[in-house]
Amino acid sequence: MSGKHTRRDFLTISGMGAAALATTGALPELAASTQTQSAPGNVSVWVTDENQQLVRSSSIAWHPATTSAAADTIVLDPERWFQEILGFGGAFTDAACYTFNRLDAAAREKFFHLMFHPSEMGMSVCRTCIGSSDYSTKVYSYDDGEADPELKRFSIDHDRAYILPILREVRKANPDLFLFSSPWSPPGWFKSNGSMLGGSMRRQYMASYANYFVKFLQSYEAEGVPVQAITIQNEVDTDQDGRMPACIWPQEYEADFVRSYLGPLFERSGVKTKIWLIDHNYNLWGRAIAELDMPDVHQYSNAIAWHGYVGKAEWMQRVQSAYPEVQMYWTEGGPDYTDPTYAKDWAHWSETFTDVLRNGSRSITAWNLALDEQGRPNIGPFNCGGVVTIHSQSKEISHSGQFWAFAHYSGFIRRGARRFDSQGAPEVHHASFQNPDGVRVLVLTNPGSPRVVQIRLGLQATSVRISGNSVTTLEWASSASS
Numbered sequence: 001m002s003g004k005h006t007r008r009d010f011l012t013i014s015g016m017g018a019a020a021l022a023t024t025g026a027l028p029e030l031a032a033s034t035q036t037q038s039a040p041g042n043v044s045v046w047v048t049d050e051n052q053q054l055v056r057s058s059s060i061a062w063h064p065a066t067t068s069a070a071a072d073t074i075v076l077d078p079e080r081w082f083q084e085i086l087g088f089g090g091a092f093t094d095a096a097c098y099t100f101n102r103l104d105a106a107a108r109e110k111f112f113h114l115m116f117h118p119s120e121m122g123m124s125v126c127r128t129c130i131g132s133s134d135y136s137t138k139v140y141s142y143d144d145g146e147a148d149p150e151l152k153r154f155s156i157d158h159d160r161a162y163i164l165p166i167l168r169e170v171r172k173a174n175p176d177l178f179l180f181s182s183p184w185s186p187p188g189w190f191k192s193n194g195s196m197l198g199g200s201m202r203r204q205y206m207a208s209y210a211n212y213f214v215k216f217l218q219s220y221e222a223e224g225v226p227v228q229a230i231t232i233q234n235e236v237d238t239d240q241d242g243r244m245p246a247c248i249w250p251q252e253y254e255a256d257f258v259r260s261y262l263g264p265l266f267e268r269s270g271v272k273t274k275i276w277l278i279d280h281n282y283n284l285w286g287r288a289i290a291e292l293d294m295p296d297v298h299q300y301s302n303a304i305a306w307h308g309y310v311g312k313a314e315w316m317q318r319v320q321s322a323y324p325e326v327q328m329y330w331t332e333g334g335p336d337y338t339d340p341t342y343a344k345d346w347a348h349w350s351e352t353f354t355d356v357l358r359n360g361s362r363s364i365t366a367w368n369l370a371l372d373e374q375g376r377p378n379i380g381p382f383n384c385g386g387v388v389t390i391h392s393q394s395k396e397i398s399h400s401g402q403f404w405a406f407a408h409y410s411g412f413i414r415r416g417a418r419r420f421d422s423q424g425a426p427e428v429h430h431a432s433f434q435n436p437d438g439v440r441v442l443v444l445t446n447p448g449s450p451r452v453v454q455i456r457l458g459l460q461a462t463s464v465r466i467s468g469n470s471v472t473t474l475e476w477a478s479s480a481s482s
Contacts, residue, residue: 041477043455043462046412048346048404049470054411062476065461070454072425076432076442078457080421083328085433086178086362087124088410090369090387091332092167095135095377099370099390101162108169111397116174121411124174125363127331128167128227130183130216132196133234134244134380135368139196141187142216148189149208156219167225176415180229180305180331180365181220182279184245186212191247198242201233201249203256210261214269231279231305231331232257237287238280244380254278255291263300275301279331282311285318292323305331306361308352313359320360328360334367335400337375337385342400349405350445350471354429357419364409366402408473412441425453428466438478446470 045057090096100108114120131141143154156164171177185196186209193199201209213230220227233249240246249257258275266273277297278288288304291297304319304326316328333352335342353364371378371386378384387406389398416436429445444453446466454463455474466472 043464043474043476045464046408046473046475047467047470048408048472049467050344051467053346053399053404054407060462060464060474062457062460062462065456065459070452070463072428072451073454073456074422074424074428074430074442074444076455076457077421077423078432078434078440082419082421083360083362085357085413085415085417085419086329087122087415088364088406088413089123089126089178090334090366091127091129091135092163092170093129093133093135093368094137094163095133095371096369096386097163097166098137098377099372099386100166102392103390103395107395112170112173116170116177118174118176121407122174122414123406123410124176124415125178125180125329125365126170126369127365128163128179128181130181130213130230131185131187132245132379133184134240134382135371135378135384136245137377137379139245139379141185141196143187143189143212145187146189148187149205151208151211151215154212154215156216156223160223164220164223164225168223171225178229178363179225179227180231180274180276180329181216181227182231182234182305182331183247184234185247193242195242196245196247198239198244198246199248200239201247201253203253206253206257206261210257210265213262214265214271217271217273227273229274229276229303231276232262233279234332235280235307236278237284240381251287251290252294255294255297258291258300259294259296263296266300274303276303276305276329276331277301279305279307281307281309282313282315285311285315288319289322292319292326298323298326303327303329305329306356307331308333308356313352313355313361316359316361327362330356330361330364332365332367334387335385335402336383337371337373337389338383339385342385343398344469345401346404346408346471347401347445347447347469349402350408350443351429351447353405353409354431354443354445357431364406366406405471408443408471412443412473412475417441427451428453434478440476440478442474444472444474446472 042059042061047057116123132139140158188195190205191199232254236249239248366387368386370388370390372392387403413433414435417433419433422430422432432442434440450467452465
């Protein structure tokens with residue numbers, strides 16, 4: 001390993017059950033051609049399976065590859081590069097912030113260090129809500145009441161109680177925190193039904209709503225919480241039958257709002273926050289292309305936000321093929337706390353993450369970072385669980401399978417890493433990356449039976465035994481940085 005690379009053991013906080021991992025440093029991309037000429041050094045191995053969670057295993061060594069290859073062989077090709085990685089994280093919903101706020105200050109500080117600090121798990125791409133979502137303590141916006149087109153009542157006072165303090169605390173743990181924010185609904189008076197629950201946007205208030213976004217961003221900036229990107233609407237094509245804050249935005253409404261109102265206002269106001277479109281499922285790939293096809297939309301937006309509830313991750317590539325320069329971000333997906341596999345479905349989530357990354361996404365952001373043991377606070381109809389569960393009475397922290405899957409990615413793949421090609425072993429899900437200083441990472445997910453996997457890198461090879469229902473992360477320094 002590189003002499004600059006260090007890793008501390010996974011830490012456990014007594015009485016909290018909270019843990020996180022140390023990570024590689026932030027690192028410049030190296031030419032891959034040297035990899036085929038000499039061994040890259042020993043490979044460090046971390047494993048999560050039925051018997052252990054993110055435990056460091058014995059290192060394995062590279063050796064000259066033979067002419068024959070095992071059935072489960074993965075061939076790495078670091079001369080074929082793909083997207084740059086922004087990072088991994090989860091959503092600071094009102095419910096998640098409320099739940100974190102119930103921890104005592106010392107326990108919360110330790111947990112945030114372990115979950116967000118770059119030397120530990122390093123979560124860094126997180127979401128906030130513009131007003132209430134279904135995971136809130138109540139329904140609220142920043143301008144409730146009768147119609148107020150001039151936004152004279154606008155106020156983020158609700159967020160000052162615990163949302164903004166939590167976000168500032170997390171930014172202390174990770175100064176490179178990237179935040180994007182999404183509304184579940186405009187204030188009710190913007191909509192046809194007069195309520196934040198369900199309904200659709202009214203075109204007559206688009207200019208005012210653009211100003212609502214600017215006021216939100218400027219207010220958060222003034223509170224020391226800059227927001228780097230926004231989406232127009234969480235889940236643009238559903239009103240959830242009026243059971244929760246939601247709002248339908250027809251395709252032409254979203255496109256017109258971006259090109260005629262929000263984009264130009266951002267430009268006039270000097271707002272540098274990025275605009276991401278869609279913020280819903282893969283099956284809206286056609287809508288994404290159609291909106292980008294409309295005049296001037298692409299001038300103001302260069303990214304699509306995706307959810308993974310409907311469709312296939314590979315459908316993101318349909319948009320990428322039409323617009324290669326447009327960036328893909330995965331912005332929501334989370335576990336069901338009532339699912340009996342909630343605490344052990346790490347292979348399921350790792351398979352999902354690998355699929356998302358292999359199809360071009362630059363980031364993965366989970367749904368609620370934290371909820372209680374009954375998936376609360378929750379004013380909506382769904383049974384979502386948190387990335388972690390914080391027990392409402394004992395304040396003990398327990399981890400979902402999704403948490404352990406994230407640990408194998410977020411703690412090892414640094415911002416600015418590039419994905420490179422890996423092929424083979426169809427029963428094993430795999431994705432490979434190179435961090436900015438040349439440290440390489442391969443994540444293997446095995447939802448099936450135990451097996452031995454051979455890894456080939458040019459003229460070198462190594463083998464690793466992987467157990468069933470497991471996630472294994474391999475990490476090594478390139479030969480040029482050994």
